[in-house]
Amino acid sequence: MEYSNYFSEHTKSMKSSLIRELVASTKSIPDLISFAGGFPSPKTFPKEALAEIYAQVIREEGHDVLQYGASEGDNLLKEQLLLWEGYERLTKDDMLITVGATNAIYYYARTMLNEGDVVLVEAPTFLGSLVALNALGAEVHGIPMDEEGIDIDSLRSSLKKLRSEGKKVKFLLSIPDFQNPSGITMSEQRRKDLIRFAIDNELPIFEDNPYSRLRYTGEHIPTLYRTAYEYFRNTSIVTEAVSFSKILGPGMRFAFVKGDKSIIEKMCSWQQKINVTPDCVTERVVGHFLKQGLMQPHLDRICEHYKPYLQTMLDALEREMPSNVMWTRPEGGIFLWLWLPEGFNCDELFEKAKEHKVAFIPGSKFFPISEEQYNCMRLNYSFSSLEQINDGIARLAKLIKSL
Amino acid sequence: MEYSNYFSEHTKSMKSSLIRELVASTKSIPDLISFAGGFPSPKTFPKEALAEIYAQVIREEGHDVLQYGASEGDNLLKEQLLLWEGYERLTKDDMLITVGATNAIYYYARTMLNEGDVVLVEAPTFLGSLVALNALGAEVHGIPMDEEGIDIDSLRSSLKKLRSEGKKVKFLLSIPDFQNPSGITMSEQRRKDLIRFAIDNELPIFEDNPYSRLRYTGEHIPTLYRTAYEYFRNTSIVTEAVSFSKILGPGMRFAFVKGDKSIIEKMCSWQQKINVTPDCVTERVVGHFLKQGLMQPHLDRICEHYKPYLQTMLDALEREMPSNVMWTRPEGGIFLWLWLPEGFNCDELFEKAKEHKVAFIPGSKFFPISEEQYNCMRLNYSFSSLEQINDGIARLAKLIKSL
Numbered sequence: 001m002e003y004s005n006y007f008s009e010h011t012k013s014m015k016s017s018l019i020r021e022l023v024a025s026t027k028s029i030p031d032l033i034s035f036a037g038g039f040p041s042p043k044t045f046p047k048e049a050l051a052e053i054y055a056q057v058i059r060e061e062g063h064d065v066l067q068y069g070a071s072e073g074d075n076l077l078k079e080q081l082l083l084w085e086g087y088e089r090l091t092k093d094d095m096l097i098t099v100g101a102t103n104a105i106y107y108y109a110r111t112m113l114n115e116g117d118v119v120l121v122e123a124p125t126f127l128g129s130l131v132a133l134n135a136l137g138a139e140v141h142g143i144p145m146d147e148e149g150i151d152i153d154s155l156r157s158s159l160k161k162l163r164s165e166g167k168k169v170k171f172l173l174s175i176p177d178f179q180n181p182s183g184i185t186m187s188e189q190r191r192k193d194l195i196r197f198a199i200d201n202e203l204p205i206f207e208d209n210p211y212s213r214l215r216y217t218g219e220h221i222p223t224l225y226r227t228a229y230e231y232f233r234n235t236s237i238v239t240e241a242v243s244f245s246k247i248l249g250p251g252m253r254f255a256f257v258k259g260d261k262s263i264i265e266k267m268c269s270w271q272q273k274i275n276v277t278p279d280c281v282t283e284r285v286v287g288h289f290l291k292q293g294l295m296q297p298h299l300d301r302i303c304e305h306y307k308p309y310l311q312t313m314l315d316a317l318e319r320e321m322p323s324n325v326m327w328t329r330p331e332g333g334i335f336l337w338l339w340l341p342e343g344f345n346c347d348e349l350f351e352k353a354k355e356h357k358v359a360f361i362p363g364s365k366f367f368p369i370s371e372e373q374y375n376c377m378r379l380n381y382s383f384s385s386l387e388q389i390n391d392g393i394a395r396l397a398k399l400i401k402s403l
Numbered sequence: 404m405e406y407s408n409y410f411s412e413h414t415k416s417m418k419s420s421l422i423r424e425l426v427a428s429t430k431s432i433p434d435l436i437s438f439a440g441g442f443p444s445p446k447t448f449p450k451e452a453l454a455e456i457y458a459q460v461i462r463e464e465g466h467d468v469l470q471y472g473a474s475e476g477d478n479l480l481k482e483q484l485l486l487w488e489g490y491e492r493l494t495k496d497d498m499l500i501t502v503g504a505t506n507a508i509y510y511y512a513r514t515m516l517n518e519g520d521v522v523l524v525e526a527p528t529f530l531g532s533l534v535a536l537n538a539l540g541a542e543v544h545g546i547p548m549d550e551e552g553i554d555i556d557s558l559r560s561s562l563k564k565l566r567s568e569g570k571k572v573k574f575l576l577s578i579p580d581f582q583n584p585s586g587i588t589m590s591e592q593r594r595k596d597l598i599r600f601a602i603d604n605e606l607p608i609f610e611d612n613p614y615s616r617l618r619y620t621g622e623h624i625p626t627l628y629r630t631a632y633e634y635f636r637n638t639s640i641v642t643e644a645v646s647f648s649k650i651l652g653p654g655m656r657f658a659f660v661k662g663d664k665s666i667i668e669k670m671c672s673w674q675q676k677i678n679v680t681p682d683c684v685t686e687r688v689v690g691h692f693l694k695q696g697l698m699q700p701h702l703d704r705i706c707e708h709y710k711p712y713l714q715t716m717l718d719a720l721e722r723e724m725p726s727n728v729m730w731t732r733p734e735g736g737i738f739l740w741l742w743l744p745e746g747f748n749c750d751e752l753f754e755k756a757k758e759h760k761v762a763f764i765p766g767s768k769f770f771p772i773s774e775e776q777y778n779c780m781r782l783n784y785s786f787s788s789l790e791q792i793n794d795g796i797a798r799l800a801k802l803i804k805s806l
Contacts, residue, residue, distance in 0.1 A: 001602075001605065001607065001637075001639040001640050001663060003607070003639075003663055003665045003666055004665065006515055006573055006574075006607060007514060007515065007669060008513070008514065008515055008516050008517045008520075009517055010513075011513070011514045011515070011669050011672075011673075014669070014672050014673075039470060039471060040470075042465075042466035042467075042469070042470060045465050045466065045469040045470075047461055047462060047465035047466075047469070048462070050461050050465070050469075051457075051458045051459075051461035051462045051465070052458070054454075054457035054458055054461055054684075055454045055455070055457055055458035056454075058450055058453050058454040058457055059450060059451070059454045062445075062448050062450035062453070062454070062652075063445035063448065063450075064445075064654075065654045066445070066448040066450070066453075066651070066652030066653070066654040066655065067442060067443075067445055067448075067652065067653060067654055068442060068648075068653045068654065069654055099502055099656075099678045099682075100678060100679055102676070102677070102678070102679050103677060103678050103679075106676065106677045106678075110411070110413075110414070111410060111411065111414045112409055112410065112411055112414070113411050114411045114412055117411075128675075128676075128679075131675075131676055132676040132677070135673075135676050170409055171409075199404075202404065204404065204406070204409060234404075236404040236406075237404050245471075248469070249465075249469030249470065250469070250470060250471045250679075250683075251467075251468045251469040251470055251471065251472055251680075251682070251683030251684055252469065252682060252683075252684055253502075253678065253679070253680065253681065253682045253683070254682075260404060260406055262406045262407065263406055266410060266414050266417070269414075269417050270414075270417075270538075272423075272531075272534075273505070273509065273531075273534055273535040273538050274505070274506060274509045274535070274677065275502045275503060275505070275506050275509075275656065275678065276503055276505050276506070276531075276653075276656070277654075277656065278656065278682075279502075279654070279655060279656045279657075279681075279682040279684075279685055280653075280654030280655075280656070281457075281654055281655055281682075281684075281685065282682055282684065282685070
């Protein structure tokens, strides 16, 4: 049986994950220091607390959590999430539990997109979303960012142009906090301007929020969803997905989404057809983790844990890099972004860096198709040791200086 | 923000779950006996063993299972599944772990279907697959069954007709063991005939297998996948999804798929985009449940548990039903199928049955659109007590006799 003739057009044109291939190509290199992945540190996983809760949930509530659950998500978990986030005007019907934030993006995109519809994204943005949107037949356009986040003037002119061409622009995907891959955090004023613009122009926003609770220094800024909720009393324009992958551990596949009831209802219909429900055991375990008040002390601990890793990378860059290299200075999250002078190609640099036993993700991978920029890279600081960060940045700087 | 204009065509045409609505309409009726659902008995959940394994896995392997896992599925689990099923010629690359069997069907359909492509199904068949296939834009045609399973002559003439019309028939969906909803099990000879036909006509088969290990009497028959593997040395024509929902508990979202490497690879690509991975904790827990040798004794226990429930329903039907009512006599699984004389309409009967405090799923819901038959119903015997089965069948028979 030769299946290639049986595959759908989308399947035929699907590319395998570039990051997976890049990372795989470095696996057999001894002593390689990798800033390529996006893994949280296993030291941050609250193993003891989770082990106890898992056992207790199965013993005492196994008849319930091992049974089919609701596609809308576990009731106890949703109640706890509402209490935790403190949204008094919301109810459980404004929320959906999903198998993860990528899953939430998929449901949202599946709810909105016909073939050829347009999605706007920050450029650069999360590669996982780009490939999912491409596989759904979306046309993806990038909007540039400055140090305060997405550029509203560019957004305005792109939206106007696309709509004048008859394109259906269905939504904007934004990661306002410690963005993957750039590390940029949108300023409070820019958030207000963006929400105002989105409401005025009926441009739905999907807010991907894996990192907002990983702030190590500086002042917390309200999410886009909270900005719309508090300043505009609007619970409709933004749909926010909160991932727990960098908070509890990505092996527990779980995220939650808040948004307009009509969107949540349709996303739930897709969940019925695609996954039926998220893992009900995992849902209830997270619910009890919140109910026992373990989340805030845990978040305090992991922010304390990550703080020196970010600082060490910033210090090492300052110390090692030549003056024509620039980088972002995030106050949290797990990534920062490096610009080399124009003309440098980090896809080529990646191959040379492997010889120098250091790895990163070339920046070009994070731009929509045909909008690639090549003189940039993403660096991760959550997974290496402090010593590896110092050594790896030194290796990278030495290589860049030698070019 | 009014979202209805932003929804995709598929989302706009999506219907909410009929079974959910039917079941919801019976929830407030006191003392109602329901044969409508498809829930396993919570008495079959191996809570103690699972509680211990969950705690141990988190404590000892938490650094690993709470981290991002492979989209292909957990290695330990895949090794254990290969040993458990005893397929010596297969490797881990022939398998994919998914979030559940519905999820596996979705990935498979997403891999194969363009808008308007045809899927053939047994008529009647699992409603969850029908709605997922419809939401993907498939054209679904039913093939009748007799007591030995799918009718090969009908399959041949339908396939010929559809192909002569230029339709792309992408696959046949079959549930050969204790089929949902009919309870029919395909005979061994029919399985061989079907595989032969499928190979000769290049018709891929997706085998949905939630029930084959729930046999309470009679002789085990090899699955379609195993029939192809053993009699035809073919590991390509059948893709089999094995659900653990009726074996361990549907709250643990997990299933596994075996099939041609090229299909598995593409399904894995969709998994990367839709869910990233299944729940890694759940995967490893199931792996250890198998590794500790707990599965076979557990299966023996649940088959012993369910056996009297099936027998009680068969006896009650024999005792209570008028002679013009017919039903299937499964030897396992959790459903059987009832035929009333032609002219009866079980959609209407459902409303009257609620007044008599008994519920079922009208058979029409299990046929492809515009192929509905109305004088039939599905009855579940895994969730009610023995007393409820006797009383409920008596209520239903009394109602039918009164019409």
